[in-house]
Amino acid sequence: MFTYVVRxxxxxxxxxxxxxxxxxxxxxxxxxxxxxxxxxxQATPDVINKIRVELGMDKPLYVQFWRYLVQLLHGNLGxxxxxxxxxxxxxxxxxxxxxELTLASIFIAVLVSIPxxxxxxxxxxxxxxxxxxxFSLVGACTxxxxxxxxxxxxxxxxxxxxxxxxxxxSQSVNPPTHITGLYVLDSLLSGDMVALKSSLGHLLxxxxxxxxxxxxxxxxMMRASMLEVLxxxxxxxxxxxxxxxxxxxxxxxxxxxxxxTLTILGLQFGYLLGGAVITETIFAWxxxxxxxxxxxxxxxxxxxxxxxxxxxxxxxxxNLGVELVWAMIDPRIRxx
Amino acid sequence: MNASLQxxxxxxxVRWRRHPVVKVLRNPVTMLGLLLVVVWLFxxxxxxxxxxxxxxxPNVSAALxxxxxxxxxxxxxxxxxxxxxxxxxxxxxxxTSLVAVAISFGIGVPLGAVAGxxxxxxxxxxxxxxxxxxxxxxxxxxxxxxAAMGPGLRSAMIAVGIVGVPEYARLMYGQTMSLRSREFVxxxxxxxxxxxxxxxxxxxxxxxxxxxxNATIGLGFAILTxxxxxxxxxxxxxxxxxxxxxxxxxxxxxxxxxxxxVTFPGLAIATSTLGFNLLGDGLRDILDPRQSSE
Numbered sequence: 001m002f003t004y005v006v007r008x009x010x011x012x013x014x015x016x017x018x019x020x021x022x023x024x025x026x027x028x029x030x031x032x033x034x035x036x037x038x039x040x041x042q043a044t045p046d047v048i049n050k051i052r053v054e055l056g057m058d059k060p061l062y063v064q065f066w067r068y069l070v071q072l073l074h075g076n077l078g079x080x081x082x083x084x085x086x087x088x089x090x091x092x093x094x095x096x097x098x099x100e101l102t103l104a105s106i107f108i109a110v111l112v113s114i115p116x117x118x119x120x121x122x123x124x125x126x127x128x129x130x131x132x133x134x135f136s137l138v139g140a141c142t143x144x145x146x147x148x149x150x151x152x153x154x155x156x157x158x159x160x161x162x163x164x165x166x167x168x169x170s171q172s173v174n175p176p177t178h179i180t181g182l183y184v185l186d187s188l189l190s191g192d193m194v195a196l197k198s199s200l201g202h203l204l205x206x207x208x209x210x211x212x213x214x215x216x217x218x219x220x221m222m223r224a225s226m227l228e229v230l231x232x233x234x235x236x237x238x239x240x241x242x243x244x245x246x247x248x249x250x251x252x253x254x255x256x257x258x259x260x261t262l263t264i265l266g267l268q269f270g271y272l273l274g275g276a277v278i279t280e281t282i283f284a285w286x287x288x289x290x291x292x293x294x295x296x297x298x299x300x301x302x303x304x305x306x307x308x309x310x311x312x313x314x315x316x317x318x319n320l321g322v323e324l325v326w327a328m329i330d331p332r333i334r335x336x
Numbered sequence: 337m338n339a340s341l342q343x344x345x346x347x348x349x350v351r352w353r354r355h356p357v358v359k360v361l362r363n364p365v366t367m368l369g370l371l372l373v374v375v376w377l378f379x380x381x382x383x384x385x386x387x388x389x390x391x392x393x394p395n396v397s398a399a400l401x402x403x404x405x406x407x408x409x410x411x412x413x414x415x416x417x418x419x420x421x422x423x424x425x426x427x428x429x430x431x432t433s434l435v436a437v438a439i440s441f442g443i444g445v446p447l448g449a450v451a452g453x454x455x456x457x458x459x460x461x462x463x464x465x466x467x468x469x470x471x472x473x474x475x476x477x478x479x480x481x482x483a484a485m486g487p488g489l490r491s492a493m494i495a496v497g498i499v500g501v502p503e504y505a506r507l508m509y510g511q512t513m514s515l516r517s518r519e520f521v522x523x524x525x526x527x528x529x530x531x532x533x534x535x536x537x538x539x540x541x542x543x544x545x546x547x548x549x550n551a552t553i554g555l556g557f558a559i560l561t562x563x564x565x566x567x568x569x570x571x572x573x574x575x576x577x578x579x580x581x582x583x584x585x586x587x588x589x590x591x592x593x594x595x596x597x598v599t600f601p602g603l604a605i606a607t608s609t610l611g612f613n614l615l616g617d618g619l620r621d622i623l624d625p626r627q628s629s630e
Contacts, residue, residue: 022469152591271475274474301483305480307480
């Protein structure tokens with residue numbers, strides 16, 4: 001297992017090198033001039049030239065790439081003009097918020113999609129099954145930014161059940177003691193029930209909003225793979241042994257059917273990173289996503305470039321993680 | 337004698353009913369998709385006739401009116417008619433998605449065909465390049481491209497188009513790989529056809545069905561992605577009536593209970609995306625029944 005992980009990690013290096021090249025190409029080769037964006041449309045050619053020299057853009061492309069690579073290997077993701085801080089330190093401050101939101105949305109998606117998909121498959125062609133299919137189709141077609149706003153309208157403006165969509169915790173509540181940076185977990189670990197209630201309340205709507213599409217796709221995948229598993233011989237054998245239906249479905253069926261859903265959840269992680277940019281903007285969630293939106297509005301390109309790169313790295317690592325989970329769930333899969 | 341006559345009589349009816357086009361037309365879900373697409377195409381083409389007001393004309397005295405008889409979908413903070421803006425929005429969103437899908441198709445399909453037909457190093461270089469593009473979460477990559485090019489409609493089209501390239505390249509690659517060893521392709525090569533002629537005359541027409549299905553479903557997702565870019569300020573810029581941008585403008589008013597500025601453009605995005613998805617699924621049943629989901 002260890003050898004496999006090391007080999008796979010080494011195997012991702014060429015892919016990551018490609019990712020670095022693409023990120024560089026996007027910033028330097030496509031039409032659009034970062035110097036003009038920093039200086040503004042009204043800037044004089046002199047000012048633009050000065051910025052171009054400062055950024056090293058007057059140098060040949062291969063020199064620019066080499067400099068970019070050296071900086072990157074030193075952990076330097078550039079400087080964010082609009083905050084006045086290095087991008088890496090801005091990311092470090094904001095990362096726990098995004099991680100908390102993403103993990104919560106995956107948690108909700110798993111919690112809902114797996115039982116729903118299994119139940120829909122066991123009750124094929126029932127009303128529940130049809131409703132699940134409609135939901136999964138509509139869920140995949142609904143714009144996340146619209147859904148977020150509608151959730152705010154219903155649960156905050158109309159019903160008053162949710163707190164104001166402003167940040168991770170109410171302003172009147174002190175954040176929990178910093179342990180992991182994840183407010184819900186930190187509140188639990190430090191036994192701070194007031195912070196727990198407030199942070200959970202703030203987390204629920206954005207996490208629900210972000211998880212909808214994943215929930216829709218994963219429940220459809222779970223239904224499809226469960227249907228296939230239900231028709232297998234070993235399921236008939238399990239029933240013939242006299243096992244209760246519940247045990248047949250959840251013990252024998254689920255373990256065999258869950259792998260494609262896990263793969264989808266892994267692939268959806270990339271979508272969640274993109275979705276986090278939108279969700280965090282709507283709910284004023286102080287994570288990397290809302291930081292990226294601010295960077296877009298300030299035409300500050302370095303943070304966007306860094307986010308693109310980091311997203312691709314995280315995406316590749318999550319997919320490796322999914323492969324490892326496969327092997328844990330299904331002993332027939334040997335990692336070699 | 338009578339029985340055999342009846343059977344002969346019945347055959348054409350059964351065949352007619354089993355024809356894939358008829359099966360699809362009898363499928364209410366596909367028809368719903370077609371209806372949604374036709375409605376939005378109609379709105380886009382005949383927007384000046386459908387929309388009761390000028391979509392860009394502010395009217396401060398009529399600002400923030402709830403939906404009613406005079407303004408079916410209400411008015412926005414500048415007093416512009418939301419219904420008219422939603423109708424005109426189709427003129428932006430649908431062509432944007434068409435151009436974006438054309439870019440994905442126009443770049444992805446030739447790359448996939450070349451990689452699949454020639455194999456070897458060419459294939460390895462192209463397909464690894466595609467894999468690298470796939471390593472990026474699609475919305476994040478679209479954001480990076482649109483941000484690098486500067487906000488605007490053109491950037492949004494190109495960004496959404498580039499993000500879709502690997503999907504078409506992979507699809508065409510798979511199709512070409514399976515078609516190139518077929519007898520009719522080998523026969524054409526034996527008769528001295530050039531590689532270009534073989535790809536254009538034999539491989540592409542036979543690979544077209546799944547590509548068309550993918551492109552139809554892709555149109556829906558292109559609308560969604562382009563609207564997301566506009567919502568973030570990277571796509572179409574105000575005051576142009578565009579669904580994502582309209583939601584962005586209306587988002588400030590949702591907490592005060594003015595729901596209509598956000599709700600209707602959102603429904604427009606969801607229904608048009610849904611329409612192209614359902615239509616794409618239906619087309620798959622006609623064009624590519626082996627891949628049918630049902």
